Amino acid sequence: MKWRSMCWIWCVELSNCNGWTMSLNFRTFVIANPKAGAGAVEEEWGLMERLLRARLPEIDYAFTEGPGHATLLAREALRAGWQQIVAVGGDGTLNEVVNGFFDKPDIDDLYTIDDDGWMTRKRDGAPEPINPEAVLGVLPLGTGGDFRRTVGLMGGHSETIEHLSGQHVREIDIGEVGFVDDSGEIATRYFVNIASAGFSGAVDRIANKSWKGLGAKPSFLWATARAFARYKNIDVELRLDDTVEIEGKMNNVVVANGEFFGGGMWIAPGAELDDGQFQVVLMGDLKRREIASLVFDIYQGRHLQNKKIFRRRASRVAARSINGGVAMLDIDGEAPGKLPALWTNHHCCLRLKL
Ligand SMILES: Nc1ncnc2c1ncn2[C@@H]1O[C@H](COP(=O)(O)OP(=O)(O)OP(=O)(O)O)[C@@H](O)[C@H]1O
Numbered sequence: 023m024k025w026r027s028m029c030w031i032w033c034v035e036l037s038n039c040n041g042w043t044m045s046l047n048f049r050t051f052v053i054a055n056p057k058a059g060a061g062a063v064e065e066e067w068g069l070m071e072r073l074l075r076a077r078l079p080e081i082d083y084a085f086t087e088g089p090g091h092a093t094l095l096a097r098e099a100l101r102a103g104w105q106q107i108v109a110v111g112g113d114g115t116l117n118e119v120v121n122g123f124f125d126k127p128d129i130d131d132l133y134t135i136d137d138d139g140w141m142t143r144k145r146d147g148a149p150e151p152i153n154p155e156a157v158l159g160v161l162p163l164g165t166g167g168d169f170r171r172t173v174g175l176m177g178g179h180s181e182t183i184e185h186l187s188g189q190h191v192r193e194i195d196i197g198e199v200g201f202v203d204d205s206g207e208i209a210t211r212y213f214v215n216i217a218s219a220g221f222s223g224a225v226d227r228i229a230n231k232s233w234k235g236l237g238a239k240p241s242f243l244w245a246t247a248r249a250f251a252r253y254k255n256i257d258v259e260l261r262l263d264d265t266v267e268i269e270g271k272m273n274n275v276v277v278a279n280g281e282f283f284g285g286g287m288w289i290a291p292g293a294e295l296d297d298g299q300f301q302v303v304l305m306g307d308l309k310r311r312e313i314a315s316l317v318f319d320i321y322q323g324r325h326l327q328n329k330k331i332f333r334r335r336a337s338r339v340a341a342r343s344i345n346g347g348v349a350m351l352d353i354d355g356e357a358p359g360k361l362p363a364l365w366t367n368h369h370c371c372l373r374l375k376l
Pocket of ligand 1: 058
């Protein structure tokens, strides 16, 4: 048994048997997006900082200054020896912080698009962590909050900060997507929750340009209604684990590590964060009226009974659009590009404080 696992079991046993909690004394660096949750982080920072300082032995923090900054801050903090990095904000901020746990991949060395238009990984291999022992903490305060639903972090700040000062660490899978960005170049990004292609990508583009002050559900329903008017299902070809090939018109291809997206839609019920596989939900050639009647079923996780929706499992998924269609991507609530794409599951390579 590995030394780290032994330590972990020992810590759990101590806290479970005696109700005694032993602090791991992680030095904590907090990365906060002041604009997340329609400005809620900025408004509530004073209280959060007081609670953090009261519970954690050594902390420092930085505010993000724009898109992508959280990734750079996380990398810098890990290189400077901070052991616990806490993301304060929504799913977008969390995604950027997760990306900062790993060295920036060399895209040319890793990906190519083959002659048939498939995104291909030139070699296998896991992401390079900057510090394999470092731990990610989450202090959710975004609009959508989909990752927090999957991990059950639905309490207030005090409860969440209590988790950050405890010693429960869960090793979770992360997804990697190689895709084509808006300028036509190959790009890659890690995700912890869900990366999908199709209707959700179109909704995301609209949602992220709109004001989210009304909260998760109204914001996403409004964006869905607007995307709905223009969206056409895509002709797509898929390969699951390099063997199964599926072709057809689809509304959405959802590759899920977590269970929720779109501000609380329970799109992949039962998806596990640490099983080494994605749950792949294929939303077939749904007509506009079918989507309209399905939206509320998706919030309840009842959509899988629909005959045009299929569920599979795979640790590697490739998708390309055919017949000239463009399928937008949604990666943890951000919309950075389009198909062709390749999703790869990296088993248990992120340590999450819970
Ligand atoms: N200082 C900043 N000013 C403006 N935007 C920022 C800043 N820092 C980060 N961002 C961007 O804000 C975007 C939204 O952040 P985030 O997703 O965390 O909040 P949210 O949209 O309210 O929550 P959710 O994704 O859960 O709905 C991200 O794309 C991030 O890159």
